[in-house]
Amino acid sequence: MANTLPISINYHKPKLVVPSSVTPHETKRLSEIDDQGFIRFQIPTLTFYKYNSSMKGKDPARIIEDGLSKTLVFYYPLAGRLIEGPNKKLMVNCNGEGVLFIEGDANIELEKLGESIKPPCPYLDLLLHNVPGSDGIIGSPLLLIQVTRFTCGGFAVGFRFNHTMMDAYGFKMFLNALSELMQGASTPSIFPVWERHLLSARSSPSITCIHHEFDEEIESKIAWESMEDKLIQQSFFFGNEEMEVIKNQVPPNYGCTKFELLMAFLWKCRTIALDLHSDEIVRLTYIINIRGKKSLNIELPIGYYGNAFVTPVVVSKAGLLCSNPVTYAVELIKKVKDHINEEYIKSLIDLMVIKGRPELTKSWNFLVSDNRYIGFDDFDFGWGNPIFGGISKATSFISFGVSAKNDKGEKGVLIAISLPPLAMKKLQDIYKMTFRVIFSNI
Numbered sequence: 216m217a218n219t220l221p222i223s224i225n226y227h228k229p230k231l232v233v234p235s236s237v238t239p240h241e242t243k244r245l246s247e248i249d250d251q252g253f254i255r256f257q258i259p260t261l262t263f264y265k266y267n268s269s270m271k272g273k274d275p276a277r278i279i280e281d282g283l284s285k286t287l288v289f290y291y292p293l294a295g296r297l298i299e300g301p302n303k304k305l306m307v308n309c310n311g312e313g314v315l316f317i318e319g320d321a322n323i324e325l326e327k328l329g330e331s332i333k334p335p336c337p338y339l340d341l342l343l344h345n346v347p348g349s350d351g352i353i354g355s356p357l358l359l360i361q362v363t364r365f366t367c368g369g370f371a372v373g374f375r376f377n378h379t380m381m382d383a384y385g386f387k388m389f390l391n392a393l394s395e396l397m398q399g400a401s402t403p404s405i406f407p408v409w410e411r412h413l414l415s416a417r418s419s420p421s422i423t424c425i426h427h428e429f430d431e432e433i434e435s436k437i438a439w440e441s442m443e444d445k446l447i448q449q450s451f452f453f454g455n456e457e458m459e460v461i462k463n464q465v466p467p468n469y470g471c472t473k474f475e476l477l478m479a480f481l482w483k484c485r486t487i488a489l490d491l492h493s494d495e496i497v498r499l500t501y502i503i504n505i506r507g508k509k510s511l512n513i514e515l516p517i518g519y520y521g522n523a524f525v526t527p528v529v530v531s532k533a534g535l536l537c538s539n540p541v542t543y544a545v546e547l548i549k550k551v552k553d554h555i556n557e558e559y560i561k562s563l564i565d566l567m568v569i570k571g572r573p574e575l576t577k578s579w580n581f582l583v584s585d586n587r588y589i590g591f592d593d594f595d596f597g598w599g600n601p602i603f604g605g606i607s608k609a610t611s612f613i614s615f616g617v618s619a620k621n622d623k624g625e626k627g628v629l630i631a632i633s634l635p636p637l638a639m640k641k642l643q644d645i646y647k648m649t650f651r652v653i654f655s656n657i
Contacts, residue, residue, distance in 0.1 A: 605619070
């Protein structure tokens with residue numbers, strides 16, 4: 216982890232930003248995909264912008280606040296509050312209460328933070344101040360925004376959004392709209408669409424497929440939860456050179472995607488680092504976006520900003536995973552992906568209603584959400600593209616892949632992983648040994 220400098224931030228009084236014109240007051244139901252148990256949490260993102268002389272004298276906090284007010288006219292459910300109905304069913308009360316907005320002034324220049332702006336960012340709690348009472352799922356603001364100005368004229372924009380309202384793709388649509396409206400557009404280029412009924416349960420719900428993602432083994436769950444308060448986070452970078460080293464572990468012209476290969480490699484290395492018994496069952500949850508996939512026969516409108524993904528799980532004994540070539544894990548991933556069809560998705564949706572929205576299994580489970588193509592590092596609020604943008608922290612078993620550059624300026628994917636200290640040391644050693652040729656050339 217990068218060395219961290221002590222910084223302090225002078226916060227202004229938090230305020231609620233409401234839509235700039237009257238919006239409908241109504242209650243909207245979320246989809247069954249939206250109110251799965253495991254996504255009832257807040258996702259933090261940070262973007263960092265350098266000083267831009269063409270924007271001299273302009274306050275980013277004022278411009279962003281004004282843009283938010285305009286954007287909420289189109290995304291007015293985000294200005295509401297969640298309520299919970301029978302069977303834990305989430306609905307949003309579109310009451311126009313507003314989103315939480317904070318601004319602050321840091322006592323340091325942005326460039327002095329160096330690589331520590333990347334995940335896991337040690338300044339996250341300062342750059343996304345948790346206003347007391349704001350981080351609940353029910354009855355709390357659905358979006359928190361903090362603009363932090365640095366002494367050099369650069370600034371950071373932090374967002375914390377309620378995952379039940381939108382996924383990363385939906386958040387990208389919101390940020391695109393915000394960027395467009397901040398820079399003079401009267402309407403967003405893509406209008407947001409609610410239509411959450413498209414991913415709601417059938418009139419006669421029925422579980423017709425096997426869903427191992429909710430299989431919970433009590434002993435291994437307890438073992439993992441006993442470690443959760445001891446976990447530390449570390450990010451691992453994978454650029455073209457690192458991917459070439461991993462590709463050398465599979466036969467030439469082997470048929471798989473880069474991300475399938477990377478997930479298989481990480482799952483195997485993480486399992487080795489955990490040093491589990493060979494008969495222990497381990498899992499990899501592979502997130503599949505269902506937007507724009509005609510083969511699934513579920514057509515969502517372009518402006519659909521709700522959650523639109525499924526989380527099938529790959530299962531193996533730890534010993535088999537660790538002792539076999541990485542192609543063993545890749546083939547398991549490909550097999551699970553091939554089984555995702557329209558009926559699987561409808562079965563998953565119905566399961567939420569029938570089984571009361573169970574949590575995703577924590578039994579030696581590893582989940583990586585691929586956010587490389589969301590483009591967090593492309594959002595221009597008038598100051599140019601950020602020097603870094605992305606989800607700034609992993610959870611206990613959920614990791615996020617974000618686009619980033621290494622020390623040589625090469626672009627790749629940065630993945631923050633949470634592990635107990637001893638396992639993390641082993642994973643770091645595996646990473647260094649695997650890519651020692653690259654490091655020896657630095």
